[in-house]
Amino acid sequence: MSYSYVIIDDDKQGTLETQAMAGSFPELIFVGTANNYKKGVNIILENKPDLVFLEIDPTNLKSKLSLSLINELHRCLKVVPKIVVVTKAKKLAYEAIKYAVTDYILKSPSRGDFMQLLTKLNNDSNQMALLNDEIISKTVSISNQNTNSQQGLILCIKSYGDYRYIDTRDIAYLKADNNSTDIHLKTGEMITAFKTLKHFESALYYPFIRIHNSYIVNSCYISRIHTGNALCHIKHTLTKIPFSKTYKSNIDLIISKISSDNYLEI
Known part of the structure; x- marks a missing residue:
């Protein structure tokens, strides 16, 4: 070629x-x-x-x-x-x-x-040629299995026989709290999991992105990114999450991903 x-x-x-x-x-x-x-x-x-x-x-x-x-x-x-x-x-x-x-x-x-x-x-x-053939043959199957994709992953928070099930699509962001993590849902509810933020960073993939030592955000819930103030605004809330210079490249990735979808900039 x-x-x-x-x-x-x-x-x-x-x-x-x-x-x-x-x-x-x-x-x-x-x-x-x-x-x-x-x-x-x-x-x-x-x-x-x-x-x-x-x-x-x-x-x-x-x-x-x-x-x-x-x-x-x-x-x-x-x-x-x-x-x-x-x-x-x-x-x-x-x-x-x-x-x-x-x-x-x-x-x-x-x-x-x-x-x-x-x-x-x-x-x-x-590999792309093979992948295209595979995509064509599996289109219907993938469509039926979308609920098992990463965005539809069910997260189970288990504590002393209590099993709490969370659809990851409902998670707006996660915040570190020493050796535990506070999971903030789109409803405003907060659930504590006794795992570190590092654990969730390795377990969750895009649209979950770490933007600060203390925060992982679901980029689907970002309504505004203010690079001057280093803040991300969460949809339908007054919550503003800071991002740090260490993770500035992750913010750039979020901006890039959002602009690559159905998008109009004015």
């Missing part, structure tokens, strides 16, 4: 190195380059490449290159290109993983890096 690509990097030498290495693979088709956030978004929207080689630790901070570019792509495109981070900064690898990038390559890239990337891309394409 062949893959069109663009390079977004404010470092000219880095751009040339990436382009030179990519040029040795006939499967990779060069489209163009950009050296800042705005031009990067524009070249992607105009050309809709399969791949984006992205620098997220720019030499010039005015270029505004960062992982936030991925959020903008989710806002503007139904199908986002595969993102390959190419940077000197090893420390940003974990943050990149949270954005589900396809690969993370350190400058200066080697031929081996690109061979591994192409293998991954080809495997993903083959």
Whole structure:
């Protein structure tokens, strides 16, 4: 298979190195380059490449290159290109993983890096074809089993023979209280579970996202995100939940997810 690509990097030498290495693979088709956030978004929207080689630790901070570019792509495109981070900064690898990038390559890239990337891309394409066939054959079955999905998971809070059953779709947020966790329902009711917030973080998946050392929020119940005040507002209540810088990337993910659905920004 062949893959069109663009390079977004404010470092000219880095751009040339990436382009030179990519040029040795006939499967990779060069489209163009950009050296800042705005031009990067524009070249992607105009050309809709399969791949984006992205620098997220720019030499010039005015270029505004960062992982936030991925959020903008989710806002503007139904199908986002595969993102390959190419940077000197090893420390940003974990943050990149949270954005589900396809690969993370350190400058200066080697031929081996690109061979591994192409293998991954080809495997993903083959798996996607198989997945599409499987989705078609299981559509009816999945529809009937939706009540068993993560959003419809039944949570059992057990204490001394008392079994309390909670539909996770009714949970607005969870708050840490030392070694226990307060589960706040959409009705305003609060239930205490004698498990740590860390336990619930590992047990619950999206739309449950940790945004603070003390809070996990069901993103379906967020009515407003105020980044200036670092607060999330909960639907149909006056509750405001803080989020911390440590989990700012999770807030970016929530914003991206909301904007990728049936969405109009005015």
